[in-house]
Amino acid sequence: MGLLKFLTGSREPRLMRLPSGSFTVDANCKIMTSTLPQNFPEGRMREIGQQVLASFRAAKQAQMPLTELIIHFAALKLLARELRGGAMIFLMPQSLNQPTKLSERV
Amino acid sequence: MVAQPKILLLDDDQDFLDLYKEMLTQHLSCLPEVRTASSGSRALSLLESEPFTLMVVDLNMPKMDGLQVLSIARRKYPTLKLVVLTGIRDEQFRTRAYAMGIDQYWIKPESDQEMGLFMESIESLLNREAQGGFRGVQSKSLVDIIQLECLSQSSSVLKITNGVVEGKIWIQNGEVIDAEAAGITAEPAFQRILSWKTGSFEIMPADSLRPRAIFTSYQGLLLNTAQAIDEAASQPEPVETPGATPVNEQLTTQSLLVEVSQMTGIDFALILGKEKKAEDFWGLDNPKPVTTWLRQTIDSFKELGERLQVGEMQQITATGLHKKISIATAGKSSLCIGFPSATSTDQMRETMRTIVTKWVS
DSSP, X not given: OHHHHHHXXXXXXOOOOOOOEEEEEXXXXXEEEEOSOTTSOHHHHHHHHHHXXXXXXXXXXXXXXXXXXXXXXXXXXXXXXXXXXXXXXXXXXXXXXXXXXXXXXX | OOSSOEEEEEOSOHHHXXXXXXXXXXXXXXXXXXXXXXXXXXXHHHXXXXXXXXXXXXXXXXXXXXXXXXXXXHHHOTTSEEEEEESOOOHHHHHHHHHTTOSEEEEOOOSHHHHHXXXXXXXXXXXXOSSOEEETBTTOOHHHHHHHHHHTTOOEEEEEEETTEEEEEEEXXXXXXXXXXXXXXXXXXXXHHHTOOEEEEEEEEOOTTSOOOOOSOHHHHHHHXXXXXXXXXXXXOOOOOTTSOOHHHHHHHHHHHHHHHTSTTOOEEEEEOSSSSOEEEESOSOOHHHHHHHHHHHHHHHHHHHHHTOOOEEEEEEEESSEEEEEEEETXXXXXXXXXXXXXXXHHHHHHHHHHHHHHO
């Protein structure tokens, strides 16, 4: 697969789409499973995982352990569920065709 | 009207740059000065060295893609008008580009007619005065729109949105009969709505059952409002001490917390001000741990949003074993509301909507 990709892969510049899917990380932010496309960089997944785990840990230190965290960006909804020290993270790109007003979120 | 607008064209295709430079220079009546850049870094250095009115950006470029350029340009040059011109027909990129605050998203024209429309839209953008205005009717203020409705003896409801705040003005047979915004009604609400400088509006069908709450003529209303706005503008600016919360902001925050404390189904409220030290809270014995978590979470996810190019972070919802937390951000301020864990999503949504409306307005 890797060789095929090397031989047929386009050299054209390519913008990276935000994938829709989920992945799980353990307490050390190691990627355990993923339903995201292979071309979505693992580094990006780890970056997201680290922020999520840091937020879960900080909440625990503040004596308010969290089980779920939903972050609404203008073009992405990120949902994270605590998973015994790790986390399961869902990426849901948002579309202009399905506008979600701030007041309708929570 | 801009004297001689300057346009910056960014694309990695030199032929495209040459063609569009010629088209824009020759076909726009405002005779813009057009500069070109074939890479994101070159475009950014040009923006650094001279002011531009508008930048046209391609998305698909090597090294630094268009979204990265847009993200930096929007942050560093908030008044620069941004137009995406790309061959990518992808809903997600359109959404992300608009999330970054672009003005228009165009697919590269494939016919003379499309090219004509593109040129017209660029011309219109360049001519738009930089003093705000409401989306939907370019270069028209809300006062113009109300006058238009009243002069034509219309009956309608104007729904005006300013960020997360929403207001409504009821017009019946050319007279303003009521207004509503941020929990207030009648004339004060009308004045509040007219103080908004930007936003969007839609004209909705008339509501004949709405009881009349404003009895002043629309001319009188507009005069009173203009006077109130002028008086507010002529008030001297309070002297700010670095690191301290401005007196007005402190009063507003405190009155909001008093209101929140009287609402049912809320455990705590915490407001982080623009300054790092400024914070106010209700219902927390020790706000420090929550504040620390809040600041860390908001800062880190804001950074993540920038890196992922997904636009501004708007809201966070957290569910814990004992509490549910909702966080809204507006500019550099953040509002954190704690709910009991049994609160339903609908209840949270409704309560948060009420509080955020009061807070932002």
